[in-house]
Amino acid sequence: MAKNAHNKDLQVAHPETSHAHGEHHPELGFWRKYVFSTDHKIIGLQYGFTALFFLLFGFTLVMIMRWQLAYPGEAIPLIGWLFSEESMPGGVMLPEFYNQLGAMHGTIMVFLGVVPLAVGAFGNYVVPLQIGAPDMAFPKLNMASYWAYFLGGVVMLSSFFVPAGAAKAGWTSYPPLANIETMGQTMWLLGMVFLITSSLLGAINFLTTIIQLRAEGLTFMRFPFFVWAQLITSFLLLLAFPPLEAAAILQLMDRLAGTSFFMPGGLVVSGQVMDISGGGSPLLWQHLFWFLAHPEVYVLILPAMGIVAEIIANNTRKPLWGYKAMVYSVIFLGFMSFIVWAHHMFITGMGTAISAFFQITTMIISIPSVIILSALFLSLWGGSIRFTTPMLFALGFLPMFGIGGLTGLPLGLAPTDIHLHDTYYVIGHFHYVVAPGTILALFAGIYYWYPKITGRSMNDLLGKIHFWGTIICMNFIFMPMFIQGLAGVSRRLYDGGQLYQFAQPVLKWNEVMSIAAWIMGLVQIVFIVNLFMSIRKGKKVSDNPWEATTLEWSATSSPPLAHGNFETMPQVYRGPYEYSVPGNSRDFAPQNEPEEKVSAA
Amino acid sequence: MFSGSSTFVSEVDQAFLFILIISVIFFVGIVFAMIYFVVRYHHKKNQTVSQSSGNLTLELLWTVIPTILVLAMFYYGFIGYRNMKTIPPDALEIQALGRMWSWLYTYENGYQTDTLTVPVGKPVKIRVESADVLHSFYIPAFRIKQDAVPGMKNYVWFEATETGTFDIFCAEYCGDRHSYMLSLVKVVPQEEYASWYDGTAQFASAASGGAAGGGAERKPGSRGPMLVKIKGCVACHSIDGSPLVGPTFKGVFGHQVAVITDGKEREILADEEYLRRSILEPQTDRVKGFENIPMPPQNLTEEELAEIIAYIKELQ
Ligand code: HEM
Numbered sequence: 052m053a054k055n056a057h058n059k060d061l062q063v064a065h066p067e068t069s070h071a072h073g074e075h076h077p078e079l080g081f082w083r084k085y086v087f088s089t090d091h092k093i094i095g096l097q098y099g100f101t102a103l104f105f106l107l108f109g110f111t112l113v114m115i116m117r118w119q120l121a122y123p124g125e126a127i128p129l130i131g132w133l134f135s136e137e138s139m140p141g142g143v144m145l146p147e148f149y150n151q152l153g154a155m156h157g158t159i160m161v162f163l164g165v166v167p168l169a170v171g172a173f174g175n176y177v178v179p180l181q182i183g184a185p186d187m188a189f190p191k192l193n194m195a196s197y198w199a200y201f202l203g204g205v206v207m208l209s210s211f212f213v214p215a216g217a218a219k220a221g222w223t224s225y226p227p228l229a230n231i232e233t234m235g236q237t238m239w240l241l242g243m244v245f246l247i248t249s250s251l252l253g254a255i256n257f258l259t260t261i262i263q264l265r266a267e268g269l270t271f272m273r274f275p276f277f278v279w280a281q282l283i284t285s286f287l288l289l290l291a292f293p294p295l296e297a298a299a300i301l302q303l304m305d306r307l308a309g310t311s312f313f314m315p316g317g318l319v320v321s322g323q324v325m326d327i328s329g330g331g332s333p334l335l336w337q338h339l340f341w342f343l344a345h346p347e348v349y350v351l352i353l354p355a356m357g358i359v360a361e362i363i364a365n366n367t368r369k370p371l372w373g374y375k376a377m378v379y380s381v382i383f384l385g386f387m388s389f390i391v392w393a394h395h396m397f398i399t400g401m402g403t404a405i406s407a408f409f410q411i412t413t414m415i416i417s418i419p420s421v422i423i424l425s426a427l428f429l430s431l432w433g434g435s436i437r438f439t440t441p442m443l444f445a446l447g448f449l450p451m452f453g454i455g456g457l458t459g460l461p462l463g464l465a466p467t468d469i470h471l472h473d474t475y476y477v478i479g480h481f482h483y484v485v486a487p488g489t490i491l492a493l494f495a496g497i498y499y500w501y502p503k504i505t506g507r508s509m510n511d512l513l514g515k516i517h518f519w520g521t522i523i524c525m526n527f528i529f530m531p532m533f534i535q536g537l538a539g540v541s542r543r544l545y546d547g548g549q550l551y552q553f554a555q556p557v558l559k560w561n562e563v564m565s566i567a568a569w570i571m572g573l574v575q576i577v578f579i580v581n582l583f584m585s586i587r588k589g590k591k592v593s594d595n596p597w598e599a600t601t602l603e604w605s606a607t608s609s610p611p612l613a614h615g616n617f618e619t620m621p622q623v624y625r626g627p628y629e630y631s632v633p634g635n636s637r638d639f640a641p642q643n644e645p646e647e648k649v650s651a652a
Numbered sequence: 653m654f655s656g657s658s659t660f661v662s663e664v665d666q667a668f669l670f671i672l673i674i675s676v677i678f679f680v681g682i683v684f685a686m687i688y689f690v691v692r693y694h695h696k697k698n699q700t701v702s703q704s705s706g707n708l709t710l711e712l713l714w715t716v717i718p719t720i721l722v723l724a725m726f727y728y729g730f731i732g733y734r735n736m737k738t739i740p741p742d743a744l745e746i747q748a749l750g751r752m753w754s755w756l757y758t759y760e761n762g763y764q765t766d767t768l769t770v771p772v773g774k775p776v777k778i779r780v781e782s783a784d785v786l787h788s789f790y791i792p793a794f795r796i797k798q799d800a801v802p803g804m805k806n807y808v809w810f811e812a813t814e815t816g817t818f819d820i821f822c823a824e825y826c827g828d829r830h831s832y833m834l835s836l837v838k839v840v841p842q843e844e845y846a847s848w849y850d851g852t853a854q855f856a857s858a859a860s861g862g863a864a865g866g867g868a869e870r871k872p873g874s875r876g877p878m879l880v881k882i883k884g885c886v887a888c889h890s891i892d893g894s895p896l897v898g899p900t901f902k903g904v905f906g907h908q909v910a911v912i913t914d915g916k917e918r919e920i921l922a923d924e925e926y927l928r929r930s931i932l933e934p935q936t937d938r939v940k941g942f943e944n945i946p947m948p949p950q951n952l953t954e955e956e957l958a959e960i961i962a963y964i965k966e967l968q
């Protein structure tokens with residue numbers, strides 16, 4: 052059926068077909084079908100909704116923090132009563148609580164929001180479809196991965212309710228502070244163990260699926276770029292997470308079993324000598340942490356680049372420019388990302404030679420990103436560009452990610468990094484990468500694949516309001532951070548730098564940033580309404596509404612829930628982006644359409 | 653970057669500017685190209701789609717040029733970095749000890765203080781150490797920063813180019829009151845520094861805990877303000893009436909305090925005896941409202957204890 056679909060009128064929806072297909076399989080009960088499902092599409096959706104919830108939650112935490120930064124020491128209006136006396140007496144935020152919010156914002160955004168959405172949701176839903184596979188290679192492992200993630204999330208959330216609240220040693224959890232922190236830190240470590248386990252299970256599954264289950268004829272160089280991005284991402288997760296899992300367990304033992312892996316002897320905490328055996332190293336944790344956390348940055352960004360590549364090819368109606376260079380770049384980038392981690396540690400007392408090494412690798416790793424980004428820019432050249440909502444978000448991603456990348460250069464060079472390290476400049480830099488960068492791309496992906504999931508498209512006007520509102524606010528939130536950081540304002544400051552004589556001239560930006568963040572919160576309501584309303588009210592569309600070439604569009608929309616996405620296993624005949632090939636009757640040639648058909652039709 | 657007052661400033665700022673200018677040129681170029689493309693190749697204007705999917709020369713150029721640029725940045729930056737790492741042999745050495753949540757500076761003669769005083773135009777090297785968790789010694793005006801890692805001795809050096817007073821921050825998050833871990837560096841002319849330094853000798857051994865005071869008769873309590881800073885009391889106790897982690901010192905003496913002793917609440921007059929006990933055995937009487945926060949027992953000499961108590965008595 053998949054192949055024939057293209058000969059019919061493309062604008063006709065096929066809701067009946069998908070129903071008919073579902074009945075070939077034995078019906079599963081509600082629980083097996085929607086909750087403890089082993090189907091990659093349901094798991095993808097579970098990941099998606101959970102991750103969107105956490106993104107919203109993590110963003111809410113930051114909106115509360117931004118009140119304290121803009122109006123330090125003033126009682127928070129309207130919602131003050133929601134919080135306990137220990138965190139906000141009289142509605143005024145205490146430093147203890149600010150620090151919990153900060154640490155949990157970082158943790159939640161990275162480990163419970165963006166990665167699960169980019170890899171868990173998009174990877175699960177789209178990758179098997181794009182490679183023409185009936186499901187993931189290990190469906191039960193896939194389910195286990197989701198539920199490990201879910202448990203990790205529950206542990207993290209419940210840590211807000213243990214005595215003295217959630218973890219507050221930052222998302223980096225540097226010892227010795229993290230070792231002597233309150234019980235929330237133990238919960239954080241437990242939560243991380245679940246989350247890491249979840250990612251490892253997922254990574255093995257993706258690797259096996261992509262390599263083993265791709266359709267006949269789908270050679271590596273015919274992979275859509277999104278599949279490449281997910282493949283490399285899985286390698287990064289698989290190789291980088293185990294050291295952090297080990298480190299988390301070691302820190303847990305330091306806290307619970309009295310070991311001293313990260314604790315040197317003779318610490319005097321508040322006037323008292325600590326009763327520990329000592330001999331450990333606080334820097335060891337930093338190495339293990341950043342050995343994960345730098346590749347993690349690429350885990351946050353590669354799937355986003357993959358999404359943007361798909362959307363740009365589709366909406367320019369032309370092949371991606373420099374596809375091969377992009378593929379080699381992403382492989383090289385994955386490799387290099389393992390040997391740059393210590394650029395986060397230039398000022399810990401590192402020797403000149405070793406820091407020269409890490410400065411060079413850091414400079415070099417910027418090259419593949421430059422190549423990928425410029426290939427995407429050049430792909431616009433000579434196209435026939437359609438301004439759909441996903442395309443707007445994808446176009447927005449390009450310059451925003453550009454700012455994120457370029458502002459990283461001074462951080463990779465020790466002399467400038469010495470001044471900028473741990474200031475708001477760093478916060479601005481990585482937020483440009485992950486918020487106006489990755490988050491915009493993830494929104495683009497939601498608008499783009501929504502019709503595949505629901506058979507309906509999201510509202511275009513609301514989408515455009517969402518885009519402009521979000522991108523404008525984001526720049527007002529994050530651009531002033533560079534200015535503050537250059538003036539020396541540190542991150543993780545409870546009062547936004549009030550006491551800094553040096554920083555007085557740049558403090559006025561705090562209010563601007565906060566107001567922009569709250570407006571951006573309002574703008575997201577438009578998205579949430581659009582997301583849910585369109586499930587029922589959205590315009591019905593065909594299986595391939597964007598007239599795209601990759602395999603997922605040849606499956607019925609809202610593919611049948613039982614295993615096996617395609618009626619017959621697709622056979623691949625061509626590269627991923629054969630758009631506007633001269634001599635063809637249509638301006639796109641799906642990967643699974645044989646040569647005769649393309650020219651004959 | 654904003655004003656600056658050390659010999660590193662021009663180097664660091666120039667390296668930053670160099671990168672910034674290249675980045676801005678790149679960025680503006682790319683954004684203009686993008687705007688041009690999306691306008692020029694709007695689907696209403698362009699139906700004839702180019703099939704160009706790459707161009708080896710262009711791709712190579714696009715790889716080689718940025719590589720050269722970033723390596724140039726590295727080279728430029730590295731020269732500056734080497735200077736920052738090469739400590740002049742004649743540099744004056746001062747220890748900066750970070751602890752929750754204050755800095756303590758110890759001079760070569762043993763004198764301790766919470767404000768750093770240095771001479772202008774002379775290299776100064778700071779030995780940055782930590783007593784408890786990570787901290788980071790940061791003087792934005794000098795463009796220097798160095799982590800204080802417990803168990804390690806890290807060095808950072810600078811040479812101030814103007815006299816004046818500049819902020820010192822702790823740049824590495826170190827717990828609840830990290831935002832208040834502030835201190836100052838006073839840059840003074842060299843002669844003034846020399847005479848100031850000579851004057852510190854008599855306080856030096858007393859402040860570092862030795863019994864041999866300089867011999868000069870001093871009013872009891874006059875060293876109190878310094879001691880509560882050096883010993884880190886002010887991290888938890890304010891002297892202006894505001895409650896921090898612990899109750900304020902202001903106005904305790906001579907008033908009734910509600911305390912919890914062995915789980916029972918009682919009122920007690922804060923006399924000398926009480927202050928003494930509160931400092932030496934804090935667990936005996938826990939001040940109500942703060943009973944869940946442990947005040948660590950303090951290692952003070954008799955003399956220091958007397959000074960601090962005399963000082964607290966004055967704070968009415
Ligand atoms: C667009 C909404 C967002 C806003 C307004 C925002 C704002 C902030 C602010 C103000 C801080 C600094 C807090 C401080 O230093 O005291 C911060 C920290 C952080 N943010 Fe965000 N952020 C947003 C989205 C994200 C996203 C999408 C991610 C990750 C994917 C993220 C990851 C982090 C991390 C890792 C930290 C560091 C936390 C720490 O210091 O331990 N943020 N954010």
Ligand SMILES: [Cu+2]
Nearest residue numbers: 344345392395
């Ligand atoms: Cu990194």
Ligand SMILES: [Cu+2]
Nearest residue numbers: 822824826830
């Ligand atoms: Cu600090």
